[in-house]
Structure formats: structure tokens, C-alpha cells
Amino acid sequence: MKLLGKYINKDNSGSIKVLLEEEEDMWQFYNLIRVKDLVKASTVRKVITESETRSNSSQKINMNLTIAVEVITFDPTTCTLHLKGKNTEKNEHVKLGQYHTLDIELGKTFTLSKEQWDSVDFHRLKECQDTVAKKADVAAIIMHEGLAHVCLMTENLIITKAKIELSIPGKRKGYSSQHDKALERFYKHISNAFIKNIDLDVVKCIIIASPGFYKDCFFTYLQNFMETSGRKLTPDDKNKFLLVHSTNGFKHSLKEVLSDPNIQKKFGATKSQGELSQVLRFQQLLDVCPEKAFYGPKDVIRANNLQAIETLLISDSLFRSQNLEERAKYVKLVESVKKQKQNVYICSSQQLSGEQLNLYSGVAAILKYPMPELENDACHSSDGSS
Incomplete structure (x- = not known):
């Protein structure tokens, strides 16, 4: 990724202008772009005009559009992001509020604006600046x-x-x-x-x-x-x-x-498979020492409140939630565990580690020491809810 411009304010609102160069960049931005973000890029739109004789003609016109994103899809076969949303700026050919889909491909420059850039966003940006x-x-x-x-x-x-x-x-x-x-x-x-x-x-x-x-x-x-x-x-x-x-x-x-x-x-020692080795470690602990392995947001957050987490495992799919409060909850969890100088692994849902972790609700923790009381509380909680 080439960072062509970065305009972030003190309140962490602002925009960046980027050129994506590799497939890895595209995946990172699939996770970076969220609903309500503004994206500005060049695009082609079919425009219909009416002549004096009232006959209609159409032509494809190149233009720059800014949309407020509503739908985000990633096509791994063509390595393309499809961003659908409403036009937010006046344009000769597209009315305010009209829907348009921007196709973001490798080698294409675009601007991404957010009301709030958080720590997970900045971490992804930093990762993008290293080549594959x-x-x-x-x-x-x-x-x-x-x-x-x-x-x-x-x-x-x-x-x-x-x-x-x-x-x-x-x-x-x-x-x-x-x-x-x-x-x-x-x-x-x-x-x-x-x-x-x-x-x-x-x-x-x-x-x-x-x-x-x-x-x-x-x-x-x-x-x-x-x-x-x-x-x-x-x-x-x-x-x-x-x-x-x-x-x-x-x-x-x-x-x-x-x-x-x-x-x-x-290959457990390699960076690219480090998440997988930790997920497997979690699964093994779940079998042999369940008092040290917990999953699900409720139990993991409780363990974090007790500063008992040694390793946090979290799926990147949780950060794609359209519920901003839900996403903020997981960002806060990651920041808290890092602040305690403990390990955090954000597992890609495109890899085996993320697929396995998603079977456990997408968030899990390995604790520093056994906490049977936490397990008992979890059991009582589930008994009470049934």
C-alpha cells in the first residue's frame, strides 16, 4: 500500500488517501471500511440524457464520486472491493442521495474518511505499509x-x-x-x-x-x-x-x-501460522484444563476485568460488525489486554485459525492461571437462563 496522504484530527476523525498494491492490502481495507464511512474514487456511470426530440440516449461517463458506504463486499477471485452507498456530493450527472457502487481494484487511488479512527484501524494501516x-x-x-x-x-x-x-x-x-x-x-x-x-x-x-x-x-x-x-x-x-x-x-x-x-x-513458530498454533493451544486447554480456557464475549470480558488474560484470541469478523457499540466493545477489549502487556491475536476469517475460532463465537482467552470460580459462575449463569 502507498499512503498518499493522511489527514487525521486530534479527535481521530479524518481521512487518508491510498493506493492499494497487493491482495493483502485489499483484505485489510475490507476490514477497515465500515458502514457510514465516506469513500471518494473515480468511477464510470451510465448516464441517460434526453434530446430536444425527446429521444433518450445513454453514454458511460468517467467521474469522481463520494459515497456514504452502506454495503461492503470483497470478491477474492478478482481481488476487488465493491462499495455501495449514496452519493454525498453535488455532481453534474448524479443527484445527491442516488445510489452508486464503487469498485476498488488494485492500483486504484481512493480516499477514505471516518468520523472515528480507532486503535485497531491504525494497527491495520501500519500492517499495510509492509509488503507481502x-x-x-x-x-x-x-x-x-x-x-x-x-x-x-x-x-x-x-x-x-x-x-x-x-x-x-x-x-x-x-x-x-x-x-x-x-x-x-x-x-x-x-x-x-x-x-x-x-x-x-x-x-x-x-x-x-x-x-x-x-x-x-x-x-x-x-x-x-x-x-x-x-x-x-x-x-x-x-x-x-x-x-x-x-x-x-x-x-x-x-x-x-x-x-x-x-x-x-x-511451522508453529512462523508469524503467519502463529494464530493457528494459539487457537490449537486454546482447544487443547479446553480439553485438559478448562479452568484456564474461556470463550464467548461475556466470560472473556469478565476474565479481562480481573486482569487474568494471558492470551486473547479474536476473529477479525467481529470488527466488521455494523453495530458500532458491538465493535467498540471488542476494540476496548483489545486495547485493555494490550495495556496489560499481554498477547493479542487477531485471527483472519480467511485462514484456518479464524475458521476454528469462529466456532467458539469468535473470541476466546487463555488465562494466566486456572479460575474455576469463573467457570462455575458461567455454569450458574447458563443454568439460570435455561
Whole structure:
């Protein structure tokens, strides 16, 4: 993200002008933009005019519009934000109060204005100013014969950096050489995408996943390819690779791979999977020591009031609430836990960590010490309400 202008007042009202450059930026702004915010951007609108002969004609006109946002949607396939709302500024072609949808795409400049920027908003802005290449410390290559995806994983998204598709003829009698040559070309394309998109100085873990032996054959090819390209893998580099089974080479199969507890143990120290390791820790405590693990806003807020929280887990979906009081409650909770110098993990609903956390209402806490009295109070409360 490029921050082109920042105009924040002492009361935390104000606006920013930005240019979004990466998929991660788009996801962050999906979480930043809320109902009633003002967004100004260039757009195209179909305008109908009536001639002197009373015949109608239409034409598409480029213009700048400012809308008060009412509906926010994010299309991950096209990496586009769709913002629907009413026009708030006089315009030759669009009346005040008329509805329009602004499409925010990568490379497009726009201005976002808020009546109140809070601490979670400022944290997201700060995160946006780091590139994906600096933040993504897990990479993955998932493949089957003729199809591969080269991905980087941040705390919020799994980002496809390259998709390789190549028709590979069957290994029939008398045609095995054609099959082998096509497979070698396939591996070469993946290796080039690997070199172009994966920084071995930043990435701590590289998953190669496939059905059968493709992962093993490709890893052998990659090592030779890197050496002949003058980028020989060091022993430390080789230790970063995990070769694992996947059902196929489609991107969605990565979640199946990442849900394997054995895999999670191996990359639990990485930033992009730190949230997942904490969610798993919470789930384990819920089984073995439930007096130290609580979920749901009521119990978590009570634990925080007693300054008993060691780790707060909260889903980013809670900050997208259109209920401003509800959102403010969670912002206050995050600020309070941070003020006590304890851990806060905001889990992306696009990642496995967020999906798992949402099964527990989207907010959970690991306590510093067991609090059976809190659990008993929770039980009495639920008994009384039934």
C-alpha cells in the first residue's frame, strides 16, 4: 500500500488517501471500511440524457464520486472491493442521495474518511505499509500432474503468486519420452516461479504438497535447478522444506494440508501460522484444563476485568460488525489486554485459525492461571437462563 496522504484530527476523525498494491492490502481495507464511512474514487456511470426530440440516449461517463458506504463486499477471485452507498456530493450527472457502487481494484487511488479512527484501524494501516514479501514467512507449492500453485501465506491470506498449468501426455508405450519432457518443462516453470516469488531470507517454512511422488521428484529437480542457476540451496535452506501429501494440486487443498497437526507443529513458530498454533493451544486447554480456557464475549470480558488474560484470541469478523457499540466493545477489549502487556491475536476469517475460532463465537482467552470460580459462575449463569 502507498499512503498518499493522511489527514487525521486530534479527535481521530479524518481521512487518508491510498493506493492499494497487493491482495493483502485489499483484505485489510475490507476490514477497515465500515458502514457510514465516506469513500471518494473515480468511477464510470451510465448516464441517460434526453434530446430536444425527446429521444433518450445513454453514454458511460468517467467521474469522481463520494459515497456514504452502506454495503461492503470483497470478491477474492478478482481481488476487488465493491462499495455501495449514496452519493454525498453535488455532481453534474448524479443527484445527491442516488445510489452508486464503487469498485476498488488494485492500483486504484481512493480516499477514505471516518468520523472515528480507532486503535485497531491504525494497527491495520501500519500492517499495510509492509509488503507481502516482508510479511509472508510460509510458502507453499501444491501440485498434481500438470497443475501447480505457488503461494505465500501471511497472517490474513493465502496469496497465489503463480499458477502453472501444462498439458502432459499420458505415459503410454512408446511415448514415455514425450511424457518425461513435458513433466520436466512443468517442473521448470514451477522452479522459475519459485525463484521469482519466494525470498529464502524471509521464508521460514516451504511446503511442497502433492499426491503420489510428484513432491519428491519436484524437490529433487528444484535442488538441481537452483544449483545450475547459481542459487544452490544451503543445508539451512533445505531444512525449511516440508514434503507432505495432498489430495490434489488445487489451492483449496492447502487448508487440508494445514489442518494436519503434524504439519502445524513444524511451522508453529512462523508469524503467519502463529494464530493457528494459539487457537490449537486454546482447544487443547479446553480439553485438559478448562479452568484456564474461556470463550464467548461475556466470560472473556469478565476474565479481562480481573486482569487474568494471558492470551486473547479474536476473529477479525467481529470488527466488521455494523453495530458500532458491538465493535467498540471488542476494540476496548483489545486495547485493555494490550495495556496489560499481554498477547493479542487477531485471527483472519480467511485462514484456518479464524475458521476454528469462529466456532467458539469468535473470541476466546487463555488465562494466566486456572479460575474455576469463573467457570462455575458461567455454569450458574447458563443454568439460570435455561
